[in-house]
Amino acid sequence: MTITRAVEPWTLEPLKRFVAESAARLALLTTNSGQVIAQHGFTRAVDVMSAAALGAAIAASTAEIIRMLDEPEFRMLAHQGQQHGIFLAHFGTPRGPMLALVVYGADSSIGLVQLFFEEFARELVLACPTPTPAKPVLAADFERDLNQSLATLFGR
Amino acid sequence: MSDKLRSALDAMTRVRGVRGAMVVAREDGLVVAESLMEGIRGNAVAALAANLAQRFRRASETAACGLPQFIHLQASEGSLLAAPAPSGMLLVIVADADINVGLARLEMLKAAEVLA
Numbered sequence: 570m571t572i573t574r575a576v577e578p579w580t581l582e583p584l585k586r587f588v589a590e591s592a593a594r595l596a597l598l599t600t601n602s603g604q605v606i607a608q609h610g611f612t613r614a615v616d617v618m619s620a621a622a623l624g625a626a627i628a629a630s631t632a633e634i635i636r637m638l639d640e641p642e643f644r645m646l647a648h649q650g651q652q653h654g655i656f657l658a659h660f661g662t663p664r665g666p667m668l669a670l671v672v673y674g675a676d677s678s679i680g681l682v683q684l685f686f687e688e689f690a691r692e693l694v695l696a697c698p699t700p701t702p703a704k705p706v707l708a709a710d711f712e713r714d715l716n717q718s719l720a721t722l723f724g725r
Numbered sequence: 726m727s728d729k730l731r732s733a734l735d736a737m738t739r740v741r742g743v744r745g746a747m748v749v750a751r752e753d754g755l756v757v758a759e760s761l762m763e764g765i766r767g768n769a770v771a772a773l774a775a776n777l778a779q780r781f782r783r784a785s786e787t788a789a790c791g792l793p794q795f796i797h798l799q800a801s802e803g804s805l806l807a808a809p810a811p812s813g814m815l816l817v818i819v820a821d822a823d824i825n826v827g828l829a830r831l832e833m834l835k836a837a838e839v840l841a
Contacts, residue, residue, distance in 0.1 A: 649752075649753070676779075677776070678752060678753050678754035678755075678772065678775055678776060678779075679753045679754065679755060680749075680750075680753050680754025680755045680756075680768065680771055680772030680775060680776075681754050681772045681773070681775075681776050683755075683768070683772070684754075684768060684769050684772040684773070
C-alpha cells in the first residue's frame with residue numbers, strides 16, 4: 570500500500586486529494602531549501618532526502634537562469650520520459666514559498682498533473698495556519714528536527 | 726496559430742450547438758489550439774478529455790475492439806465529443822446536449838484530415 574505522510578499535518582488532506590485526482594505515483598512537498606513537509610509514495614528515507622535536495626537544487630538553478638533573463642520568478646518545470654514524467658513547481662503559501670516534485674506514469678499526463686496542482690496549491694494556501702515567528706536555526710536542533718521529520722514521514 | 730489549426734477549429738465550431746473546439750496533445754493533455762466560448766476552462770477540459778480518451782483506448786484495446794475512432798459523452802446539460810487526429814493530437818468539442826452528433830463527427834473527421 571502506498572502511504573502519504575506529512576510533517577505539517579495541514580498539508581496531508583490536500584496532498585492525498587491531489588495524488589488521488591492526478592494519479593501521481595510520487596509526490597514530495599518541500600520548502601525552497603529542500604526541507605521535507607510531506608510525501609507520497611516514497612518507501613525509503615534516503616530517496617526522499619535525495620529527491621528533496623535535487624528538487625531544491627533544480628529549482629534554485631532554474632530560478633537563477635530566469636533571473637538572468639529578467640523573467641518573473643520560476644513557476645514550473647516538466648520532463649516527459651518514456652515511462653514517467655516529472656513535474657516540479659514553485660508556489661507561495663502564508664508559510665513561505667514551497668516546492669512540489671511530482672512523478673507520474675502512463676496513467677496520468679502533464680496536463681492532468683498541472684490541472685490538479687493548481688487546485689492543490691489553492692487548497693494549501695487555504696489550509697495553511699497563521700505563520701508563527703521563526704526561531705533561530707541551531708545546529709543542535711537541526712539534526713533533531715531532521716530525525717523527527719524522517720520518523721514522521723516513514724512512521725518510525 | 727497555424728492555418729491548418731485555424732481551419733480545423735473553424736470547421737468544428739461551424740456546427741450549430743458547438744460551445745467550443747480544441748486541438749489537444751493526446752499524450753500530454755495540453756491545449757495546442759482552442760476556440761472556446763467564455764466560461765469553458767480549456768486547460769481542464771483538455772487534460773480530462775485526453776485522460777478519458779486514453780482510458781477508452783485501453784478499454785477498447787483490452788476488449789479487442791481496436792482503437793477508438795470517436796468518443797461521445799452525453800451529459801445532462803451538454804456533450805463532449807473527441808476524436809483522435811494524426812500526429813498525436815486529439816480533437817475535442819464541447820457542445821449543447823441537442824447537437825447533431827453525426828454532423829459534428831463528420832466535421833471532426835474532416836478536421837483530422839486537415840491536420841494530417
